[in-house]
Amino acid sequence: MTAIKSHPPENQGVVDSSARPMDLKPSEQPRDNPGSSEDSVAIVVMGGTGTGKSTFVSLLTDQEVKIGHDLKSCTTEVGVYSFRYNIRQTVHIIDTPGFDDTNRPDSEILQEIALFLAALYANNVRLAGLIYLHRITDTRVSGSSLKNMNIFQKLCGEKAFPYVVLATTMWGALDAIENGDKTGRQRCSQLQRPEFWGDMLQKGSIMMKHDGSKGSAYAIVSELVERKAHVVLEIQTEMKDQNLTLDETGTGLYLQKNFREARERYEKDLAEFQESIEQALAEKDAEAVDVITKEREAAESRMAKLQDDNAQLHLSLGQLAAQVAARFHSRLPNVEPSSAAVPDTSLEPRVKDLERRFSHFEQRQSTSRDPQNSRINAAQQLAPVKDMQERSRMKKRSVSQNKQRAPQEHHANSTEETWNGWNILTLLEYLWKDVFGFGEDRVDHSRRRQHAR
Ligand SMILES: Nc1nc2c(ncn2[C@@H]2O[C@H](COP(=O)(O)OP(=O)(O)O)[C@@H](O)[C@H]2O)c(=O)[nH]1
Ligand SMILES: [Mg+2]
Structure with a gap:
């Protein structure tokens, strides 16, 4: 059944300015426990570059979201932004880059999105659904739009189609043209053709109009949150359960x-x-x-x-993690001993913890019968973390040097570096905790999830 919904008034959701990026926790309770007091869910936003994904995300959260006014500031990485949806629920909105970035190959973008989605799945983060954005101002569905649509469908798999909102954006720009509304309606019916959204709509996706307001963004998110689903995507099971490259x-x-x-x-x-x-x-x-x-x-x-x-696509999940981690790592700015001034006390114990887990992993790997895991190059895995630890030490040394030299200058900013370091570290923690199956408190989520389905 096809439905085009408009949004209810701007009254849902309370923006929680205290939420931090990547503050992503798995659902605290199994989903078949209705008594869960705190329930976090994730929603993925996808679509071509410049369709308004980051703007959409920024309407929901108080966190700073990079909006692409020029090529440089476009979303180049997967980013997580959070807001408190209601008294019990936090929603984590996942902003993604589109598959038409002139600066980055599709394979690289897919690597990051696939890894992130697999990490969510492995950590039992409840995915409530996905939002796909398309500009209503596009006169036709271009080759690149079609590619984004196709990739999106493949990532989701048919079982996830009922948890997809296909939203059209930039309606405001149509107001300026004569018969803009009619044009918009015509484009909506074009989008419903089998070669575009037709198949998804038939299999349960819905179409919604996003008018660019906060209320509209909340209405789209509520549509998914209120279904209380735990969606599993095709790419998640392919990478994690079936061990496909x-x-x-x-x-x-x-x-x-x-x-x-x-x-x-x-x-x-x-x-x-x-x-x-x-x-x-x-x-x-x-x-x-x-x-x-x-x-x-x-x-x-x-x-x-x-x-x-x-x-670059011939990579198992473990190899993918190593590759993406190394790429994140190479983007870290060099620490200049004279300029780094913010001590990151939390970094070193976390790196140590990862190292400890990693040695368990190495032991397991040597006895592993899993051909995918045994392909992972252990030294390659740990290199970014080891190096990060070294940076952390350098940073601390330079902080103590700075303290001796110029006590007033301690607040010189290295936020960017801290943020980047935290990003990669968080990603690795996700993966190593569960994807690679070591970590003392491991729970077999796949079995639990199958049972719940
Ligand atoms: N007119 C109009 N412009 C928008 C709207 N949403 C986003 N934009 C603009 O479109 C450009 C790309 O938006 P962005 O959110 O970065 O797109 P992304 O690449 O999908 O993340 C930016 O210049 C935005 O200001 C909208 O609803 N209406
Ligand atoms: Mg963006």
Whole structure:
């Protein structure tokens, strides 16, 4: 059944300004316990770049969300923002990058989103549903919009479709044009075609209009929260339960199909380039030969890059964690002993704890019969953490040096670094606690979840 809903008045949800990013806790109680007093849920927001995801998230939380007014400030990483939905519930909204970032390959974006979703699942964080945003101002569904839609569907899997809100954004911009409302309605019916949202709508997703207001954002979120579901996505079970590598998942297969099509186009182009060069040679047009040769070289290097990117999908969950962790780590700014001034007392014990868990992991790995786990390179896993510990030490040394030198300058800011360090650390803690199956208080969530289904 297809339904287009408008939003109720702006009266739901109380913004909790004390909520912190990544303050994400698994549901405290199993979901079949209705007496749960505190119930945190997560909601994932996806859609192409510039569809208003970060703006949507910023309407719900008091935390600072990066909005893409220019290319540089676009969302480049998965981010978690929290707000108190009602007296009992905190909602964690997960902002994601779109699959059309000119600066980053799709494989890299998929790596981060897949890893994050798998980590949520492994930690039994209750996913209440997903919101997919699309600009109503788009005159047609472009190739990149279609790609985002397809990837979204593959990540979700059909079982999750009933917990998806497909929301159209930027209605305000249509007001300015003549017959804007009619145009909007026409575009909505176009979106309902089988090649776009039709299949999802038939299988339980709903369409909603987001008018850009807080009330509208809350209404969309409530639609999902109030269903009290615990949604499990296709990519989560593929990576975590079935131990597939990312290229073996439905989403990975889709990206590879895209890649094969790009290669076919490229091979056709190559033949055309060759023909044009031969023609230019016959006409003794040296300038044309030069121009076409350069074009061919550019096409060749684009193809080579695409091939490399595609190869990045052959990763198990453990390898994915190592890869993403290393990438986060390489983005950490270098600690300048003279400028770092904020001691992070919480960092070192957490790193120590991870190291301890890691040595358990290494022991388990040597006796493991699990082929996916045994492929994980242990040293590679720990390298970012070890290095982080070293940074933490450097930081402390520099803080104590600074204290001796200039006591008034202690508040010089290294928030960015602390935040980044915390981000990667939190991610690793998630993964190592449960994904890799070591940690003293491990609970077999997959069994519990199956039982609950
Ligand atoms: N007119 C209009 N602009 C919007 C709306 N939502 C977002 N924007 C603008 O669209 C641009 C991209 O928004 P952003 O939230 O960063 O998109 P994201 O890439 O999906 O996260 C920013 O310049 C926003 O200010 C909306 O509802 N109406
Ligand atoms: Mg964004």
